[in-house]
Amino acid sequence: MTPAVQSQPEVAYQWMKSYIAALPREEETFLNEAVLAKSTGTSRTPVREALLRLEAEGFVKRIPHKGAYVPPISDPDVRALLQARAVVEKWAVMAVEAIPDGQLDALQRIIDLQAEALDDPARFIELDTEFHTLMVRAGGNPILADFYASLRQRQLRIGVRAVSQGTERARDVLREHLSIVDALRARSIQAAHGAIDAHLDSTRQAVIGY
Known part of the structure; x- marks a missing residue:
């Protein structure tokens, strides 16, 4: 074709x-x-x-x-962005029992694609955005999903920067995404919230160092 x-x-x-x-x-x-x-x-x-x-x-x-x-993205901007993401993402997984297995399989497929894009920071972060967007949409609130989409450009910019210095951070992201999916498959809100917090905390440290 x-x-x-x-x-x-x-x-x-x-x-x-x-x-x-x-x-x-x-x-x-x-x-x-x-x-x-x-x-x-x-x-x-x-x-x-x-x-x-x-x-x-x-x-x-x-x-x-x-x-x-x-515009530039300052350290306070990064912290505010990640705080907003935490609120939306943790809310989205509150309905973990209702998330279809097919959506969890789709999240796993995105992780697999990310593993193939370790040497392409822009592609890796586009897939990262896909992963989190799909997770948020699973929450079933279109208004929150639209709000989350509005954060896209800032997520893309800070994410590409974080994984452009080699593949170590990208490999960490893969492990953190797997932890989130494992928690969702276990239907554990507590574990999912913990995995999301750990992922966003390590993202903050990778981007601004503290």
Whole structure:
């Protein structure tokens, strides 16, 4: 089967998302449309379409007469993000008895894919986001799921940074994800909450060091 050819807006979007994800979280920057068009091998029109999509997903902020702004992510931002994640993720697994085995199998498949992406930080963290998003959706609250999705760009940026210094942190993530799935399979809220807390605590230490 011939692979589907990506549209120019999709090419621009994927390139820019990867570029933003790889930026040091402490840095801020403006994205220039002309430079982006050259870098992505497209024109300004698909770049603008991609920027609108990235803005809707929270990756950039459009500032009149200046362009697309990528804000920094401070240490307090990281702590606040992880606190928000803890609230949502721990709530989502409160209904652990109702989570179908099929969803737990899907979580395991994502872990397996992550194991194959240890040398690709951006792909690894995209799968990480998939893992946690699926877990949150299992809670059955679409409003909380939408809120969790709004954290996506910050999760992607701090996550890529954390696993870009080698595979040690990525391997830790695999073990921590397995602990979460094992707790869910055991239908233990207490164990699931403990596994989530341990995972987010080690993420915080990997990102900000304390």
